[in-house]
Amino acid sequence: MKRALVLLALALISVLVLFPSLLATHDPFALDVINRLKPPSSAHFFGTDEAGRDIFSRVVHGARITIGSSLSIVACAAIFGALIGAIAGWFGGRIDSYLMRIVDVFLAFPYLVLAMALAASIGRNMGSSILALILVWWPGYARMVRGQVLSIKNELFVKASRAIGTNSSRILRWHVIPHASRPIVVRATLDIGYVIIALTGLSFLGLGAQNPSPEWGLLISNAKAYVLFGWWYSVLPGLVLVCVVGVFVILGDRLSKERE
Amino acid sequence: MTRTKTLTSRNSKLPRLRKFINRLWWLLVVVWTAVTLTFVLSRLIPADPARLAAGLQAGPEQVEEVRRQLGLDLPLNEQYFRYLFGVVKFDLGNSIQTRQPVVDDIFKYLPATLELVFAAFFTYAILGIVFGVLWARFPKSLGAKVLSVVTVLGVALPVFWIGLILQVIFAANLKWFPLAGNLPYAKYQVEFVTGMGTIDSLLSGNLPAFGFALKAMVLPVTALVISQFAVSTRLARSTMTDELKRQYVTAARARGSSEFKITIFDALRNALNPVITMLGLQFGWLLGGTILVEVVFSWPGLGLYAFNAFRTFDYNPILAITIVITITFVIVNELVSLLYPKLDPRLRSQ
Numbered sequence: 001m002k003r004a005l006v007l008l009a010l011a012l013i014s015v016l017v018l019f020p021s022l023l024a025t026h027d028p029f030a031l032d033v034i035n036r037l038k039p040p041s042s043a044h045f046f047g048t049d050e051a052g053r054d055i056f057s058r059v060v061h062g063a064r065i066t067i068g069s070s071l072s073i074v075a076c077a078a079i080f081g082a083l084i085g086a087i088a089g090w091f092g093g094r095i096d097s098y099l100m101r102i103v104d105v106f107l108a109f110p111y112l113v114l115a116m117a118l119a120a121s122i123g124r125n126m127g128s129s130i131l132a133l134i135l136v137w138w139p140g141y142a143r144m145v146r147g148q149v150l151s152i153k154n155e156l157f158v159k160a161s162r163a164i165g166t167n168s169s170r171i172l173r174w175h176v177i178p179h180a181s182r183p184i185v186v187r188a189t190l191d192i193g194y195v196i197i198a199l200t201g202l203s204f205l206g207l208g209a210q211n212p213s214p215e216w217g218l219l220i221s222n223a224k225a226y227v228l229f230g231w232w233y234s235v236l237p238g239l240v241l242v243c244v245v246g247v248f249v250i251l252g253d254r255l256s257k258e259r260e
Numbered sequence: 261m262t263r264t265k266t267l268t269s270r271n272s273k274l275p276r277l278r279k280f281i282n283r284l285w286w287l288l289v290v291v292w293t294a295v296t297l298t299f300v301l302s303r304l305i306p307a308d309p310a311r312l313a314a315g316l317q318a319g320p321e322q323v324e325e326v327r328r329q330l331g332l333d334l335p336l337n338e339q340y341f342r343y344l345f346g347v348v349k350f351d352l353g354n355s356i357q358t359r360q361p362v363v364d365d366i367f368k369y370l371p372a373t374l375e376l377v378f379a380a381f382f383t384y385a386i387l388g389i390v391f392g393v394l395w396a397r398f399p400k401s402l403g404a405k406v407l408s409v410v411t412v413l414g415v416a417l418p419v420f421w422i423g424l425i426l427q428v429i430f431a432a433n434l435k436w437f438p439l440a441g442n443l444p445y446a447k448y449q450v451e452f453v454t455g456m457g458t459i460d461s462l463l464s465g466n467l468p469a470f471g472f473a474l475k476a477m478v479l480p481v482t483a484l485v486i487s488q489f490a491v492s493t494r495l496a497r498s499t500m501t502d503e504l505k506r507q508y509v510t511a512a513r514a515r516g517s518s519e520f521k522i523t524i525f526d527a528l529r530n531a532l533n534p535v536i537t538m539l540g541l542q543f544g545w546l547l548g549g550t551i552l553v554e555v556v557f558s559w560p561g562l563g564l565y566a567f568n569a570f571r572t573f574d575y576n577p578i579l580a581i582t583i584v585i586t587i588t589f590v591i592v593n594e595l596v597s598l599l600y601p602k603l604d605p606r607l608r609s610q
Contacts, residue, residue: 108290110589112548117582120570121302197418201552204420205567220421231428238421245416
C-alpha cells in the first residue's frame, strides 16, 4: 500500500518534470492584470499572482526547473565525489591523504552559507546556484565512497581476484563499483530532497533563477510581498514543494532501512 | 606517587597545546579556502562591480574613478594579496552599499542575528532531547507515532516557507505577533547598546519594550526551531534507543533503580555525546537558515545585510560574512569537542 503510494507520487513527479503541459491549465507566463491576486477557484486552482498569472500552471512548469536542476546537482556531485573517493580509497597513501584533506576543508564549512557565498560570487543565475551546490555537495560522497572502497579493498574476494592476476580497472568495475553503488543511490535519493530545499533557498534569496522564471524558490520569494493580501500565493506552491521533498525523503528513508 | 603525577601532567599539557595549535592551523586553512574560493569565483564573472558601485547615472570617467578607489584596476594577484593582508589585519574593506567599513557593519548587525540563533538553538536543543528521550522511552505510544510522522515532515520543510506560513497565520490573520522587524528602538525610546532588542530594553528598564522585543522574536525563532527540531529529535531518539538496550540498563533495573533514574542518569548521559556533536553541526546550518529567516521577517541582522549585499554584488560584505560565519562554525565545533570529556569520563583518560 505504502509502496504503491510512493510509486504513484514518483510517477506524478515524473509527469510534472517531463510533460508539464499535460497538467498545466494556463500559460505560465500569460499576464492578466485585471484578475490579479485572485483566490483559488475552479478557473485558477491555486489563484493568481500579482500579474494575474495562473499560479498552478506556474508551479507545474516550475517543477522541471527546480526538480530537474536538483537531480543534475545530485548526479554531478555524486559522480564527482564518488570518483574522488574511489581514487583516494583505492590508491591510498599520499593521494588519499591529500584528497581527504581537501574534502575535510569543504566539510568544515556550514554548507548553505558557503553555497550562498559561491552563488553570489559567480553571479546571480540558475547556473551559478547549480555550480555552487555541486561544489558544496560532492565532499560528502567522496568521504562515503572512500570508506566503502577501503572496506571492499580488504575483502577476501577482492584479494583473491587480485591474486589470480586481475588488473585494477577490472576489479574496480566488477567488484568495487557494484558494492559501493547501492549506498550512493540511497544517499542520492535523500539528497534530492535536501538539494531541492537548498536550491529553492538560494533562489529565494535572489541568487538563482531570475524573474519571470517559475522556479519554485523564486515564486515563493515573489509571494513574500503578498502575505497580507493573498495567503494562497505563498502557501500553495510551498505545499507542493514540501510534498515533493517529502516523497524523496520518505523514499530515501525506506531504501536505507531496507539496506540495514 | 609524585613522580607519576608530574609525568602525567607533563604528558597531558604538551599534547593539549599541540592539539590547540593544530586546531588553530586548521581554522586558518578553512578560512583561507573560503576567502580564496570566493575571491577567485567573484573575479571570474563578467559583472563589473565598479560599474554597479558607481551607480546607473555615472559616466565612464566616474566608473574609472570608482574602480581606482576600490583597487579594482590592479592586477588580480595584487588584488588578492591586498585582500588577504586586509583580512589578517581585520580590515575587510568597505561596503559599496553602506559606504562603511564592513567590520563596523558586521559588529552592528551580528548581535541581532545572535539573539535569534541563541534563542532558537537552546529551544530546539532542549525540545529535541526531551522529545527524543520520551520517544525512545515509549516507542509504542501514540506520541511516538505522531513524532515519527512529524519528524519526516520536519526535514522536508524549507525554513523560508515555514516563516511565510507563520506570517500568514499568526501575523496577517490572527495578529498575535508583529509581521516583521525587531524592536523599533526610536518608538520605545530604547538606547541602542548591544543590538539585541531584548537585552537593550531590559538595560533601559523599559518593560513594554521588552515585551515587544520578545513578541517580535517568537515567529522567527519558531521557524528556525521547526526546521531543526526533526534532526535533533531523531538523533536523540536513535542514540537513546541504543543505550536503553545496553546491559547496564538491565543491570540497573535488576538492582531496583527507578525507570526515571535509569533513563535520565544512566542512559541519557551516555547518549549525550553524539547528540551534542550533531547540535554543534546544526549550529552551522542554523547560521545559514537565519539568513533566510531574517529575509522573511526583515530582521535587521547579518542575514538581511548579506541579502542586500547579494542583491547589489557587494563583494566585501559577502566575503566578510562567509569568513565570520565559518569561524563561528569551526569555533563552536571545537568548543563542542572540548565538552566531550566533561560529559563522558571514559574520554578523560585518553
